[in-house]
Amino acid sequence: MMNPANQTQFIDQGLASDPTNRLPVTLTINGQAYPLQLESRVALLDALRENLHLTGTKKGCDHGQCGGCTVHIDGQSALACLTLAVMSEGKAITTIEGLAQGETLHPLQAAFIRHDALQCGYCTPGQLMAASAWLSGQPPRTAAEIQEAMSGNLCRCAAYPNILAAILEAQGA
Numbered sequence: 001m002m003n004p005a006n007q008t009q010f011i012d013q014g015l016a017s018d019p020t021n022r023l024p025v026t027l028t029i030n031g032q033a034y035p036l037q038l039e040s041r042v043a044l045l046d047a048l049r050e051n052l053h054l055t056g057t058k059k060g061c062d063h064g065q066c067g068g069c070t071v072h073i074d075g076q077s078a079l080a081c082l083t084l085a086v087m088s089e090g091k092a093i094t095t096i097e098g099l100a101q102g103e104t105l106h107p108l109q110a111a112f113i114r115h116d117a118l119q120c121g122y123c124t125p126g127q128l129m130a131a132s133a134w135l136s137g138q139p140p141r142t143a144a145e146i147q148e149a150m151s152g153n154l155c156r157c158a159a160y161p162n163i164l165a166a167i168l169e170a171q172g173a
Ligand code: FES
Pocket: 058, 059, 060, 061, 062, 063, 064, 065, 066, 067, 068, 069, 070, 079, 080, 081, 082
């Protein structure tokens, strides 16, 4: 009898190799349409990174706990690891690659540089996408409100004081 681990692998391989399990999906990312053929189970995060090589969106936990995969969907902050790619069709997806306007950095990006708000930088795209969605069009917030709103974005390098300083500055920009 096949053990459960091998059975899972067998099922996964079967799905991956069967083109009938794929659906036509067009994702609109940073203003550009990307037609894809994807299995219905593929997360937006994997479609971005593996299919489209938009690797700025980071895979940290892959379980909705670190915020590293934060993108914008129709202007709202969303975790790409918990979002099915097929459910994102017809929506405006923005990734870190689309945050700057050409050569002009988003005010948060510029503030992160000024405040040295990163060490390894792995969490930085998620921090920027979460903060930019949250601050967009909103009145300035207190430090405590920012810390609460950003509590879902973890930084293993503990750059939190500099991240907070950058957001405090950028929200007035
Ligand atoms: S990779 Fe999505 S929340 Fe951690």
